[in-house]
Amino acid sequence: MSEDRVRVRVGADGVATVTMVRTDKHNALDQAMFEGLATAAGRLAEDTSVRAVVLHGEGRSFCSGLDVASFMGGEGGTDVLLAREPGRLANVAQRVTYDWSLVPAPVIAAIHGNCFGGGLQIALGADIRIAAPDAKLSIMEVKWGLIPDMGITQTLPRLVPIDIAKELTFTGRIISGSDAAAIGLVTRVEDDPLAAAHALAGEIAQRSPDAVRRAKKLYDRTWVSADAAAALVLESDLQTELIGQPNQIAAVVAGMSGETPRFVDPV
Structure with missing residues (x-):
């Protein structure tokens, strides 16, 4: 059944498209x-082989939130x-958000309709x-x-x-894109967010996947960290991993020659 709810397609350019498919329920979460x-x-x-990911919902909405009714009749209800799981940081509900941070490639969400x-x-x-x-x-x-x-x-x-986070959370107020x-x-914002997301993903896919993946890792690990020493060391460590490697050399050659670079899949 889960295969019917989420469709994954990976194009020749390395851009993966993940589509939530439950159009009759505005892609509500069961x-x-x-x-x-x-x-x-x-x-x-x-x-x-994945260079970037586009995440969106089919039909009229991105995702209208939890389908509470679908859990009320099931064994364990929403407690499930x-x-x-042993060894996992996130629980079942948290994994559908947190696990995107575990995808090394950048993930772009294209939002339309309801996103609640x-x-x-x-x-x-x-x-x-x-x-x-x-x-x-x-x-x-x-x-x-x-x-x-x-x-969250x-x-x-x-x-x-x-203060903005608290206002939005305390009120549940609906705001526009x-x-x-x-x-x-x-x-x-874009009039066609899905097309814009694919265009951006295609642009990212033309960059060195080694550099893009490490840039994501660097920011995810340090953005709100108060540990300046650890953050600065991580910058150096990740850069050392890149320098002189095939994709870094390919980027330099392309940058100097103006030719299209040919990157290999990250190890």
Whole structure:
């Protein structure tokens, strides 16, 4: 069933497209969708041919959030979402957001229609978010007497000040894609966010995958870190891994000759 909820396609250019497919429910999150997203992230994390990932929802919306009704009739209810496998940092619900950070390649979310609750937290798990101006976004959990608990502590602090985070969380207010861009919740707005996401992914795919992957690793590990010493050492360590390697040399040759570089898959 999870294969029916999430479709993964990897193009010849190394751009992977991950599509949430539950159009009749605005791609609301049921158990199969959770499983499908986690499986997709795990697969792409292991695929060295992937240069960038585009994540989007089919139909009228990106993702309208948790389908509570689908869990009420199942064994264990929503408690199954709080289960944590041995050795995993994130629980079942958190994995559909946190696991995108474990994908070495950049992940770009293309947001349209409704992007509520868990759906917004999935988008926040991406490295870059491109939204339609009229998309509707909300940290909606307070509407149901809950808190956002799908990895938002690892994503939202990197995007907005704490007062904005609190306002959006305390009220569950719905904002437009344009308003979200103005406060930094999304990267930018485009009339066709999916086309823009693919264009950006294609541009990234033309860069050295070794450098792009290490740049993601560098920022993810240090962006809100107060440990300056560790961050500076990591910069040096990652750079040392790149210098003189085939893809770094290919980038230099291409930069000096103007020719298109030919990169190999990362090791």
